[in-house]
Amino acid sequence: MKTSIKKLRGSLWDQPLLTVAQNHLISYPTPSNLNGNYNWGVLAGLCLVLQIRTGIFLAMHHTAHVDLAFHSVQH
Structure with missing residues (x-):
């Protein structure tokens, strides 16, 4: 049974x-000094892209009018 699964x-x-x-x-080959702190950098980069x-x-x-400004960006 195990040999058929391996095959x-x-x-x-x-x-x-x-x-x-x-x-x-x-x-995928990764460098040996890659640790969990790089995850925070990736998340910070994604947040920056999202904000931009x-x-x-x-x-x-x-719309830069007092009466229409809120309704122009509310969808």
């Missing part, structure tokens, strides 16, 4: 598309 796993990873996924997504995108969105849709 099935081996035959699955021989497929070209799964080989690409294995080489580039699963067994929403700022551009609000700048494009904002």
Whole structure:
């Protein structure tokens, strides 16, 4: 039973598309000094990108009139 599972796993990873996924997504070479602190940097970068995108969105849709300003950005 165990040999058939190993044989099935081996035959699955021989497929070209799964080989690409294995080489580039699963067994991706990473530096040895990569630690959990880099996750905070990635999250901070994503927050910065999100703030820039929403700022551009609000700048494009904002109306500078006192009566219409709130309704121009409320969707």
